[in-house]
Amino acid sequence: MKYQFAKPIILLVTIFSLFTMTSFSQNPIKNYEKEWKKVGDFVNKGLPKSALTEVKLIYALAKKEKQDAQVIKSLVYMMGLQNENREENAVFSITEIEKEISSSKEPVTSILSSLEADMYWNYYQQNRWKLYNRTKTGDFVKTDIATWDAEDFHKKIGELYLQSIKNEKLLQQTKLDPFDAIITKGNVRHLRPTLYDLLAHRAIAYFDNDERDIKKPAYAFEIDLASAFDPAADFVTRKFPTKDSMSLQHKALLIYQKLIAFHLNDAKPDALIDADIHRIQFVKQKSTHPDKEQLYFNALNHIAHQYDKVPAAAQAWYLVAQIYEQKANAYKPFGDTTNRYSRIKAKEICEQVLLQKDSSEGRINCYNLLNSINNPSLQFTVEKVNVPDQPFRTLIQYKNINTLYLRIVKADDNLKKLLETQYDNRFWTAIADAKADKSWQQKLPATNDLQTHSTELKVDALPPGEYF
Template sequence: MFLKKRAFLSVILLSLFVHTMAQKNNYEKNWEKVKDLEDKGLPKSTLSEVLTIYNLAKKSNDDAQQIKACMFQIKYRGMIEEDHAENNIFFVDTLIANAKAPAKNILQNMQAQMFWQYFQQNRWKFYNRTTLQQENSKDISTWSLDKLHETISSLYKASLANEKLLQDTRIDNIDPIIIKGENTKELRPTLYDFLAHRSLEYFMNTEVELTKPAYYFTITEEAAFAPVAQFIKTKFNTKDTASLQYNALLLLQDLLSFHQDDKTPDALMDVDITRLSFVYQKSVAENKEKLYEEALKEIETKYNNNPISALASHLRAQIYHKKGQQYQPYTQTENQYEIKRAKELCEQTAAKFPGSEGGINCKNLIAQIIKPYINIQTEEVNIPGQPFRNLVTYRNVQKLYIRIIKTTREELKRIEEKKYEQYNYKWKEYIALKAQSSFTVDLPSLQDYQQHSTEIKADPLNPGIYIILTSTNPSFSFDNNLLVKQVTRVSNISFINNDKDYYVLHRDNGKPLVNTNVQVWRKEYNYKTSKYQTYKGEQYQTDKNGYFKLDLKKTDNERYFSLQLQHENDELFLDNEKYYNVYNSYETPVKPITYLFTDRSIYRPGQTIYFKGIVLRREKKCCQQ
């Protein structure tokens, strides 16, 4: 993903009224009146007052107040007009026509973003739409995707015209229309930085929805990862000059060139790290990971005392973390300790720059790396009187505490039927159940922060239903602990079936279980209570071969069933339901099919039509014609 931006300067949200912004003294009363009119629910009167402010700012060449008034015109027009999104976009054209730089540049940048937001909200309308030769309509909803993106790109580029003027305009000059983040003036010191980074957000976006030419641009050059001095001189040759990736690279070159000789390197480092993250994501170079890693290391070394270098360290740690996630026991072991390497780098970075964004990101990655995980799996049914295996999958856990709890279907159903908001109470009920036995297991610890699996043995159990409750804490507390449960049955009963023919067998030796009682439980949906209900259905008993034939009655609402099998003191009643096909698979309904053939495809008026028909009726595997 692209580098996460720090609450940078952003254009004020059009849907919000931010009345706490600093105002010049001669505008305070006007904006107070605007606020008062809006509070009274009078959007037309409010718009009229905003127009007064706009005309006043225009006469006094107050760009910031002029832009702010434009933004609020858009807001209140949206309250009183239909199709306000499209109308507001083109309303900005009139504002642009009457504005001078740098106000004009800001308006163009705003309009580009409005077009982009319109696409994001209506992208489904543009899918599979073909490009027309002439697209002069003002109705955006009829535009092709290429036309829309061409317009957005042109506006973002136009907003960066008069480059010298924008670079000489300090960001302080437009305070009334921006929301400031922390430490942002060093990273976006000029109006050019502000508009260029907003444009970059678009150009660095994916272009999968665009129609690409056969010669579409891709980043193949290793120089895209080169140090700043070399990168800004690199020529990226392509015919695909409309490519978003290509235009993003050109804009990154301009920004880096602008800040190359800054006294403080903060803005330069910020752009450079953004550049490297973007290039790494989009490059198709075979060795891009190595190039990316080396470029990040160079930033860390060159600016080792600057807190912004922590961002580069965090990105490098992400490389190692990603490689470590490719580890597979026995098959891909070369990256086993890469996650550990990422953790160590993050620890060094967080200790050196604890309050920086990169340091905070490193702390978050460490928390992700050391987060414990456990899961336990066992056979759905185990054999009485024999030890059985449990597969434990774990990460960052050294010891498990396990309880074996005997339970019943009724008790499980009562606990599991609790609503989602009672989730905590559900677990507390499991914890409160009396354990039949308990034991602890020491897990192999490799200190690699990888996920591992091992099998643990459980002692023999008598027939019944059991909960295997697993905890990383000996107290089995609900808070600050990992709890996992697994339900297993212990029974000698098993069965196999082919469609409706069932055989009940001894689970250990495979011999038929004679005179096993089989109870069918049917399930239907109750529309009055909006719940499923179960009730007893047919009953069967196995013969000397352990055989019974399932023959359920046809019903309108009941398609699901489960089986309860009882043999002497042993019972098997599984939760997994089966679907019953009420139709006999050998009695396929007769479906006649008719094919009509004519002697030609086009006829003159009054001409006789000759045709013939063939009717096929399929019964079982035979056809009758």
């Protein structure tokens, strides 16, 4: 049987695909391209042991030549290559990474701490079904993670993620470029300009989850203060007291405060805007405040207007437009008409964003939302059986359509068979080519609100028969 190990390698390498660090020595950067090509060849041939031997040589060489990025890359590959031929590989990998941490220096230590946290988190997710039925044991030191309960895992994972961003000043001074060997390049590096940004966002991704809420205490922390939505400069000064020392939400909120404070005075506000938008979305998702929807809208609107034409602010504009779009969906023609014209506001916002010639996430999102808003839609509802030789009605639901061009075609055996067996382009081609028993043009009532409207059309009498 062919040995399957590519996926574990990809998974582990992806963990580090965003990470890099500043070199603290004068050693020139080495990529070991020749050596890694050998590894790739062995992998492609299904020879994991040979690939592992080669990776171990790269690891030893990287350690000797102080090539930190290559040390991390080779360490991750070694763990991945052993995933399917080593019992309890996850446990052994955690032990190996702990050993590496004990002998490493910053910023490698911080990166490895983040990776170790992720490994514990993956182990937890794969075994959660066992953990929630496990009774909490005494306060003795538990070295075997097979004896841990859910709370033990959350405590350890949280500690490691916090440890990974503890050395703030050094990480905030650590730029990304020198270590492209372990970076998957994209177009948003300016939003994660330092190692601190990357590690902080990784930590937040864990603290953002609701896993612990399954067994949360009576005094669990809740985001119930309106100040959590405050503008960035005010938010970083706010206090969020709690007795719940294990609260994931609370830890995420505090990391957001530090992350935003770090970027408050940036000459280019892109990283600040991105972090602040994520903070506001997080708070809205977790908040128990009764006015959180309005607070969320106000917070996004503030960012959008404060930074207006900055490309990163396009995402704030998009989220504001999305709110108007959602409000428009609440329009009831014979009920609540408050938001009848909200979709027009969403369209105007997106059109303004598209005037900016950049490739930001917000601009792309606005492009897609605008297409959705402008797309025509049409739905017919006709009674299956109507009285022959008498006019009948059909219900039309339409959006962004002014005129209908209608044809009625007799349903012969060939068309009915195509409908039953080939309901695709062949059916529609056949029905378009068929001779029409009736055809006419129908103007629809004009609308100016981008909403879906309904109207009934009269269809002239037809002789007995079946029709499309």
